[in-house]
Amino acid sequence: MRVKLEDVTKVFGDKRAVDGVTTELTNGVYGFLGANGSGKTTLMRMLAAVSRPTSGTITLNGEDIGKMGDRYRDMLGYLPQHIGYYKHFTVEKFLAYIASLKGLEKKTAAVKITELIEMVNLTDKRKTKMGKLSGGMKQRVGIAQALLNDPKILIVDEPTAGLDPKERIRFRNLLAAIAKDRIVLLSTHIVSDIEYIAKEILIMKDGRLIEKDTPQNLVHHIERKVWSVNAEEAEVPAYQANYKVGNISRQMDGIQLRIISEEKPAVNAVNVPVNLEDLYLYYFDEEVGA
Amino acid sequence: MSLIKWELVKIFKQKSLYFIGIFLFAWFAYVLFSNTSGTGLTRQVYKEWEGPLTAEKIDRAAKVNEEKSASFEQEEFFPDERFMAEMAVVENIAQSQHIEMRRDEKVQELNSRISAAEAKGNGALADRLELEKQMLNELEMNKIAYYRGPLESVDFVNVFGLMLTGALLLIGLAGIYSNEHSSGVENYILSAKNGRTATMRAKLAAAAIFATVVVLAWELFNLGARAIVYGTSGWDLPIQYSFKYFSSPYSFTFMEYHLIQLAIHLLAAIAFACLIVVVSTLAKSTVVSFFVSGFLFGLPILAESIMDLNVAWVENTLRYTLTNIMKVEGLFMQFKSVSAFGNVVMAPYIGVAAAVVILVLSMILARFLIEKKQIA
Ligand SMILES: Nc1ncnc2c1ncn2[C@@H]1O[C@H](COP(=O)(O)OP(=O)(O)OP(=O)(O)O)[C@@H](O)[C@H]1O
Numbered sequence: 001m002r003v004k005l006e007d008v009t010k011v012f013g014d015k016r017a018v019d020g021v022t023t024e025l026t027n028g029v030y031g032f033l034g035a036n037g038s039g040k041t042t043l044m045r046m047l048a049a050v051s052r053p054t055s056g057t058i059t060l061n062g063e064d065i066g067k068m069g070d071r072y073r074d075m076l077g078y079l080p081q082h083i084g085y086y087k088h089f090t091v092e093k094f095l096a097y098i099a100s101l102k103g104l105e106k107k108t109a110a111v112k113i114t115e116l117i118e119m120v121n122l123t124d125k126r127k128t129k130m131g132k133l134s135g136g137m138k139q140r141v142g143i144a145q146a147l148l149n150d151p152k153i154l155i156v157d158e159p160t161a162g163l164d165p166k167e168r169i170r171f172r173n174l175l176a177a178i179a180k181d182r183i184v185l186l187s188t189h190i191v192s193d194i195e196y197i198a199k200e201i202l203i204m205k206d207g208r209l210i211e212k213d214t215p216q217n218l219v220h221h222i223e224r225k226v227w228s229v230n231a232e233e234a235e236v237p238a239y240q241a242n243y244k245v246g247n248i249s250r251q252m253d254g255i256q257l258r259i260i261s262e263e264k265p266a267v268n269a270v271n272v273p274v275n276l277e278d279l280y281l282y283y284f285d286e287e288v289g290a
Numbered sequence: 291m292s293l294i295k296w297e298l299v300k301i302f303k304q305k306s307l308y309f310i311g312i313f314l315f316a317w318f319a320y321v322l323f324s325n326t327s328g329t330g331l332t333r334q335v336y337k338e339w340e341g342p343l344t345a346e347k348i349d350r351a352a353k354v355n356e357e358k359s360a361s362f363e364q365e366e367f368f369p370d371e372r373f374m375a376e377m378a379v380v381e382n383i384a385q386s387q388h389i390e391m392r393r394d395e396k397v398q399e400l401n402s403r404i405s406a407a408e409a410k411g412n413g414a415l416a417d418r419l420e421l422e423k424q425m426l427n428e429l430e431m432n433k434i435a436y437y438r439g440p441l442e443s444v445d446f447v448n449v450f451g452l453m454l455t456g457a458l459l460l461i462g463l464a465g466i467y468s469n470e471h472s473s474g475v476e477n478y479i480l481s482a483k484n485g486r487t488a489t490m491r492a493k494l495a496a497a498a499i500f501a502t503v504v505v506l507a508w509e510l511f512n513l514g515a516r517a518i519v520y521g522t523s524g525w526d527l528p529i530q531y532s533f534k535y536f537s538s539p540y541s542f543t544f545m546e547y548h549l550i551q552l553a554i555h556l557l558a559a560i561a562f563a564c565l566i567v568v569v570s571t572l573a574k575s576t577v578v579s580f581f582v583s584g585f586l587f588g589l590p591i592l593a594e595s596i597m598d599l600n601v602a603w604v605e606n607t608l609r610y611t612l613t614n615i616m617k618v619e620g621l622f623m624q625f626k627s628v629s630a631f632g633n634v635v636m637a638p639y640i641g642v643a644a645a646v647v648i649l650v651l652s653m654i655l656a657r658f659l660i661e662k663k664q665i666a
């Protein structure tokens with residue numbers, strides 16, 4: 001399985017929401033990072049066949065996904081960023097409807113629905129109306145519906161938004177378990193969601209795909225650019241004005257700042273081990289004067 | 291469950307449908323039942339005259355009519371209910387004879403117009419006039435019975451029936467696609483294997499089923515309530531007994547005409563239902579969808595009230611709009627026809643063809659739209 005994007009562009013009026021993205025996805029989990037408005041949702045919609053590129057092509061194993069039509073959508077699982085639902089449908093009924101949309105046989109659907117409801121830990125909410133669920137529970141129903149047809153291509157747009165830490169871990173493990181023989185594209189703002197399960201990380205900025213690499217390599221790029229600095233409280237604003245500042249923590253002997261910088265920001269600065277949070281900051285913290 | 295069932299569930303779960311439906315039915319029931327005084331007596335008097343109109347019966351009716359009319363010459367004459375009921379029957383019989391006379395005059399007139407058309411070499415016009423003449427010649431007003439039931443049942447279609455169909459289809463179907471958009475379920479629909487063509491097919495089928503249920507529901511009410519109030523006589527009388535159709539050349543009984551009327555109304559209603567589906571697919575919200583479809587429905591009525599109906603092309607165009615096809619009466623009240631490829635095509639056929647064209651175009655358009663549909 002190989003999804004290929006070639007010069008994929010989506011234009012809204014004079015806004016290039018996705019701008020000439022060329023890349024390739026094969027089996028495994030892809031983490032999709034990018035600041036608000038960078039074009040993740042727009043790109044994922046095109047992959048989920050709910051929207052078409054203004055220009056450029058998306059192919060699956062060499063065949064245009066638009067031309068594949070039903071055959072492509074048959075392999076698809078899609079969780080949109082804002083989960084839609086019918087307020088008056090129960091969880092079970094809602095999933096049965098989606099199963100119908102996906103063309104599942106009645107019996108297969110019933111088995112699959114029970115299995116997935118259990119998987120997302122909602123067995124006791126099976127007969128609850130969708131409108132009465134909490135945000136995180138709805139999100140879990142959304143995850144379940146995406147998996148109903150055992151999709152070969154799973155596109156999940158911020159699936160962990162609204163999940164509590166326990167459910168987030170559960171979801172992460174679930175993805176890791178199923179990702180072997182399918183393509184999973186997952187967007188998020190929470191780096192830890194993908195840190196350990198992503199085969200590769202894609203980074204979007206202003207509609208462009210600026211990085212696509214393994215987490216190790218990406219971290220490696222900024223190996224010597226992450227610093228820890230001890231400072232006086234009064235110095236903090238100056239650091240914030242001149243550097244990308246991550247974590248700020250109060251220590252016994254002053255304030256400790258985590259700073260991303262090409263050069264050593266202070267004499268007492270020391271390099272520290274890099275994590276993906278730093279990477280995010282490295283690419284997306286715009287509020288730096290320098 | 292099949293996709294059609296799901297669509298039906300979504301349509302019938304809308305509570306507003308029942309609020310409006312019950313309100314409208316209650317109103318019509320009130321109008322009907324509050325307007326029935328004296329029907330018992332009238333029915334009884336008609337019973338005495340009921341049956342074929344023989345020459346003897348016609349004469350007798352004419353005499354009674356004369357006597358009764360004379361009574362009005364007396365001073366201080368206060369007719370009782372029975373008197374009025376009898377008066378109504380004999381006048382009715384006189385009227386039937388009047389219709390036959392008018393028919394004969396009309397045939398004469400047509401004869402001379404046919405000759406004139408032929409003289410001018412206008413064969414197409416002559417053919418049309420000839421057809422009208424033939425139809426008129428088949429008309430016979432040879433029966434009498436109490437017919438208020440069929441009369442009102444037939445009239446129900448173009449007023450209350452039209453209102454019920456229009457209102458319930460708009461309420462039931464305006465959101466059929468736009469609700470998917472506003473609820474966000476559109477995301478799953480458009481990305482699912484059976485979400486596009488198959489779902490649209492299901493929506494169109496569900497819309498057609500819904501339209502059928504709506505029409506059957508009010509028809510059941512229409513027939514049932516009237517059978518209770520007026521009984522079931524009169525369905526075998528010619529529709530010319532209805533004032534609206536007295537110059538119609540179609541020799542149908544009330545029963546035949548009512549069935550035709552329902553069939554045409556239902557066809558146009560299904561076409562309108564599919565048109566609503568198209569509008570709903572294009573609309574960003576159900577409110578917009580509702581008003582756009584409502585506007586399309588009301589447009590012919592609005593146009594009739596602001597445009598000059600004596601202009602032939604306006605009248606001829608408006609007759610074949612969905613709303614007026616649903617009214618049906620405009621296709622049958624007069625003889626209307628056009629010549630096409632050497633044949634005479636009568637208004638009812640044009641009406642049916644127009645409804646079928648709108649239906650088919652709506653289905654093609656709906657399918658095209660759903661295949662191209664994108665979430666912005
Ligand atoms: N339908 C639309 N019309 C106009 N502009 C749009 C439309 N959809 C998206 N955009 C613009 O395209 C850009 C990319 O939006 P998109 O939703 O893809 O970003 P995102 O990376 O998913 O952001 P977030 O992290 O907030 O979800 C934004 O500037 C947005 O305003």
Ligand SMILES: [Mg+2]
Nearest residue numbers: 040041042081
């Ligand atoms: Mg987004």
